[in-house]
Amino acid sequence: MKTKLLLTAITTLAAGALYAADVPPVGSAAPDFSAPDTNGKTQSLSEYKGKYVVLEWFNPECPFVKKHYGGGNMQKLQQEYTGKGVVWLTVDSNAPGSEGNITAEQAQKIMKSWNTHQTALLLDPESKVAKLYGAKNTPNMVVINPEGKIVYEGAIDSKASPNPADIPSSTNYVKAALDESLGGKAVSNAQTKPYGCHITYKSS
Amino acid sequence: MIVTRWAKLILSLTAILVASQASGQNYQGRELVKASLIADTSAVVPGKPFIAGLLLRMAPGWHTYWKFSGDAGLPTEIKWTVPPGWKVGDIQWPIPLKTIDPGDIQTYGYQDEVLLLQEITPPAKVDTSPVKLSAQADWLVCEKICIPGGANLALELLTSTSSEPKNTDLLARYRRLLPQKFPDSKTVAADWSRNGSDLLVKVTSATVANYPSVDFFPIPQGSTVVGHPTVQSRNADGVTFRVPVEASDKNLSSMPGLIVFAQHENGNDRAAWELPTTQVASSIKSPAPARGLATFLLFGFIGGFILNLMPCVLPVISLKIFGFIQQAGQSRQKIFRSGLAFTAGIFAWFVGLALLLIALKAAGRDVTWGGFQFTNAYFVLGLSVIVLVFALNLFGVFEISLPQSLTRGLLASSERNDNLGSFFQGVFATVLATPCTAPFLGTALGFAFTQSPIVILAMFFAVAAGMSAPYFLLSAQPAWLRFLPQPGPWMVHVKQFMGFLLLATLLFLIYVLGAQRGLDGAIWATCFLLIIAVACWMKGAFIVPTASAAKRAVVVVLMLVLLLGSGFYFIGDKFQSATIDIAQSASGGDWQRFTPERLQSERDQGHAVFVDFTAAWCLTCKFNEKAVLENSEVRDSFQRHGIVKLKADWTNGDPAITKLLQQFGRPGVPLYVLYPGKSAEPIVFPELLTKSILLDKLETITVASR
Numbered sequence: 001m002k003t004k005l006l007l008t009a010i011t012t013l014a015a016g017a018l019y020a021a022d023v024p025p026v027g028s029a030a031p032d033f034s035a036p037d038t039n040g041k042t043q044s045l046s047e048y049k050g051k052y053v054v055l056e057w058f059n060p061e062c063p064f065v066k067k068h069y070g071g072g073n074m075q076k077l078q079q080e081y082t083g084k085g086v087v088w089l090t091v092d093s094n095a096p097g098s099e100g101n102i103t104a105e106q107a108q109k110i111m112k113s114w115n116t117h118q119t120a121l122l123l124d125p126e127s128k129v130a131k132l133y134g135a136k137n138t139p140n141m142v143v144i145n146p147e148g149k150i151v152y153e154g155a156i157d158s159k160a161s162p163n164p165a166d167i168p169s170s171t172n173y174v175k176a177a178l179d180e181s182l183g184g185k186a187v188s189n190a191q192t193k194p195y196g197c198h199i200t201y202k203s204s
Numbered sequence: 205m206i207v208t209r210w211a212k213l214i215l216s217l218t219a220i221l222v223a224s225q226a227s228g229q230n231y232q233g234r235e236l237v238k239a240s241l242i243a244d245t246s247a248v249v250p251g252k253p254f255i256a257g258l259l260l261r262m263a264p265g266w267h268t269y270w271k272f273s274g275d276a277g278l279p280t281e282i283k284w285t286v287p288p289g290w291k292v293g294d295i296q297w298p299i300p301l302k303t304i305d306p307g308d309i310q311t312y313g314y315q316d317e318v319l320l321l322q323e324i325t326p327p328a329k330v331d332t333s334p335v336k337l338s339a340q341a342d343w344l345v346c347e348k349i350c351i352p353g354g355a356n357l358a359l360e361l362l363t364s365t366s367s368e369p370k371n372t373d374l375l376a377r378y379r380r381l382l383p384q385k386f387p388d389s390k391t392v393a394a395d396w397s398r399n400g401s402d403l404l405v406k407v408t409s410a411t412v413a414n415y416p417s418v419d420f421f422p423i424p425q426g427s428t429v430v431g432h433p434t435v436q437s438r439n440a441d442g443v444t445f446r447v448p449v450e451a452s453d454k455n456l457s458s459m460p461g462l463i464v465f466a467q468h469e470n471g472n473d474r475a476a477w478e479l480p481t482t483q484v485a486s487s488i489k490s491p492a493p494a495r496g497l498a499t500f501l502l503f504g505f506i507g508g509f510i511l512n513l514m515p516c517v518l519p520v521i522s523l524k525i526f527g528f529i530q531q532a533g534q535s536r537q538k539i540f541r542s543g544l545a546f547t548a549g550i551f552a553w554f555v556g557l558a559l560l561l562i563a564l565k566a567a568g569r570d571v572t573w574g575g576f577q578f579t580n581a582y583f584v585l586g587l588s589v590i591v592l593v594f595a596l597n598l599f600g601v602f603e604i605s606l607p608q609s610l611t612r613g614l615l616a617s618s619e620r621n622d623n624l625g626s627f628f629q630g631v632f633a634t635v636l637a638t639p640c641t642a643p644f645l646g647t648a649l650g651f652a653f654t655q656s657p658i659v660i661l662a663m664f665f666a667v668a669a670g671m672s673a674p675y676f677l678l679s680a681q682p683a684w685l686r687f688l689p690q691p692g693p694w695m696v697h698v699k700q701f702m703g704f705l706l707l708a709t710l711l712f713l714i715y716v717l718g719a720q721r722g723l724d725g726a727i728w729a730t731c732f733l734l735i736i737a738v739a740c741w742m743k744g745a746f747i748v749p750t751a752s753a754a755k756r757a758v759v760v761v762l763m764l765v766l767l768l769g770s771g772f773y774f775i776g777d778k779f780q781s782a783t784i785d786i787a788q789s790a791s792g793g794d795w796q797r798f799t800p801e802r803l804q805s806e807r808d809q810g811h812a813v814f815v816d817f818t819a820a821w822c823l824t825c826k827f828n829e830k831a832v833l834e835n836s837e838v839r840d841s842f843q844r845h846g847i848v849k850l851k852a853d854w855t856n857g858d859p860a861i862t863k864l865l866q867q868f869g870r871p872g873v874p875l876y877v878l879y880p881g882k883s884a885e886p887i888v889f890p891e892l893l894t895k896s897i898l899l900d901k902l903e904t905i906t907v908a909s910r
Contacts, residue, residue, distance in 0.1 A: 023450060063352050099349040127307060136275040136309045160278055162344065162352040191451035193429045197350040198276035201307030
């Protein structure tokens with residue numbers, strides 16, 4: 001009986017600890033972070049206050065990421081919205097030794113050959129930023145408004161598949177969230193289930 | 205003999221050879237997944253369902269996913285290509301393993317090997333041999349990285365009149381891992397509640413509580429985003445799980461899922477129960493949340509009032525009016541008491557029914573109005589007996605009387621008996637009202653069934669109040685009775701005429717029995733009814749005060765022998781074994797039989813589909829079919845727009861149809877639904893269908909889907 005109680009207590013505590021790393025709800029303040037970009041410059045969320053910020057979790061090896069970069073879908077989004085003053089931060093949170101973990105040089109090479117248009121690509125090998133946002137997938141998307149509140153989090157679009165042929169018939173949730181927000185409207189689909197490869201966190 | 209044995213061996217060898225076409229997925233020189241199709245049979249026997257399975261063998265460390273993959277990953281998909289007339293069932297997923305990776309990434313999937321089973325039903329006639337069935341399987345296999353894979357696989361089976369089991373060990377291993385239905389037992393229960401953004405489910409079961417490892421594997425539907433379920437509390441009686449919901453419809457009150465229990469987490473002894481839910485699973489918006497409780501109670505009241513005018517209730521109601529005429533000269537108090545007793549009878553039945561439904565709902569059973577009683581052939585048979593006995597009584601074949609009032613007839617009975625009689629008349633009228641789901645009642649009760657016990661009770665109270673209101677008012681204000689004619693000898697004739705109305709009701713009930721149990725079943729039931737009639741006559745003719753005690757005893761014994769003997773023979777034996785194959789009693793005309801798979805496949809092909817939910821005992825359904833659906837203008841319109849017409853026959857309470865009715869928030873038939881195109885929301889029509897509404901909708905659909 002005693003051991004059972006003890007077990008229950010431990011499980012509850014453990015659950016509590018795990019939930020501390022859970023997804024912050026839509027509408028809550030986006031947790032601040034700082035991480036180095038590919039040029040070694042430290043970027044923090046707080047310096048972009050007053051602007052819309054998109055966070056995009058990245059893994060160049062992941063077929064779901066390749067789905068959106070292969071046909072230029074992600075690049076097009078990045079170009080369109082950075083052109084409208086939106087800050088686009090791509091984050092690689094995969095731990096060293098796992099597939100998808102990249103150095104600054106590798107990242108620069110990929111950005112050049114893939115012709116990407118984000119504001120910056122942040123390196124997060126300690127998975128700190130991912131933990132703050134409870135990000136578990138690549139791609140995983142978050143949209144933050146100028147007041148620093150989360151207005152969207154979840155999948156890039158409505159069809160959970162690695163097949164690029166599904167893109168034209170999908171609803172792009174990030175585009176919809178940005179268009180609605182920029183147009184002064186509430187985001188109608190504020191939270192969806194992200195899909196993709198899991199982020200390999202640094203084991204602590 | 206020896207020759208046939210050899211032939212059999214060669215045949216089965218060829219079957220193995222052609223069937224085992226495996227396909228591998230390679231990545232950087234390694235084979236990650238080997239996929240193949242297997243079957244549980246050596247040959248296809250026309251009309252006989254068999255099990256086919258997709259066998260995936262993963263390289264060590266790699267895994268594929270369950271139907272809900274968790275925080276990452278994708279479920280495996282299987283698309284079959286089968287000849288016309290073949291049917292493929294849903295994937296039966298073995299209980300998955302739960303994996304937790306750094307960063308608290310929880311996924312549900314399979315390591316090393318998995319077998320995904322599906323039931324395949326060949327048509328009654330198969331012309332080719334061997335038959336080639338093919339399936340496109342797509343999966344995502346992950347280790348540290350995820351690789352999508354896929355294969356087009358084939359399964360070739362010979363056609364034969366007999367077959368032998370195949371792959372028995374493999375299948376047995378995976379059948380053991382299939383989740384079980386939630387136990388239908390008094391000692392096991394699952395109760396959902398909502399606490400802020402969390403769903404809580406309390407599973408009461410000593411069995412589950414005994415296992416060291418218990419877990420809830422969620423299967424979120426639609427746009428629901430679910431967090432990580434945890435055990436909130438547990439004791440010797442059961443376990444409560446907390447299921448955080450991160451995004452959902454506001455009204456989400458439960459979630460499908462598995463209760464998984466084992467000696468160790470992910471142990472090979474793991475077993476699971478499919479959790480019952482009260483959730484409306486589809487995206488169809490039920491009208492309930494839009495209107496308040498008060499509106500629905502009002503609908504219940506109006507619906508109850510309208511029940512009085514329904515053809516199945518009218519004979520009993522006429523009797524009551526008749527009673528009022530008789531009472532017109534009596535004291536006001538007497539009339540009031542009689543009216544009160546009648547009202548009490550109506551309330552007693554409805555409240556009893558409400559309590560029964562609440563109990564059944566608490567036990568996790570499917571509950572529906574009308575069908576709950578009328579899909580049971582024995583209920584219909586019992587009702588037939590009551591109606592017949594009542595009719596014979598009205599004809600004067602015998603008197604229903606209690607010993608102290610033997611000499612008095614029903615009309616002249618003492619006040620106490622009169623009140624008792626009024627009470628049972630109230631009960632009786634209500635029993636007969638059940639098949640008439642009046643237009644308002646359907647919506648109101650559909651709303652009630654999704655609510656708490658108190659709301660269900662309140663709703664039934666409202667219906668009872670509505671139905672009894674006219675009598676209650678008449679008896680409270682007897683002055684209004686003067687609008688009714690004076691009593692006189694004509695009343696005997698009216699009484700006898702009412703008997704014929706009851707016989708007409710009996711005809712309808714026998715028609716229902718015929719639809720449920722076939723012509724044989726209906727004939728055996730009428731044989732039993734004939735004996736009942738003879739017994740009633742014996743009572744009326746021989747058990748009279750002038751007969752000696754000995755003579756009366758002999759007659760009573762004879763009656764009992766007749767009743768029990770015919771009961772055992774006609775009902776216990778003949779009626780019991782009379783069945784009807786609904787599939788055979790095809791819907792006729794250009795209507796096709798409804799199955800959920802059929803509906804899905806037609807919709808997948810982009811066809812517009814109209815579904816008629818009906819039952820033999822549903823008069824409203826029959827009326828709508830005759831007056832609207834079979835109207836030539838409507839038929840033309842259906843044909844012109846190429847709409848597939850499916851008939852869902854609920855006469856015997858088909859559970860697949862019950863489930864769909866509940867998804868539409870309806871407790872019974874009729875229900876008319878038009879599925880416009882592939883993705884558009886289904887359109888639900890009112891229960892009293894009119895030609896103009898239907899034609900209007902048919903026109904708009906065509907324009908929209910172009």
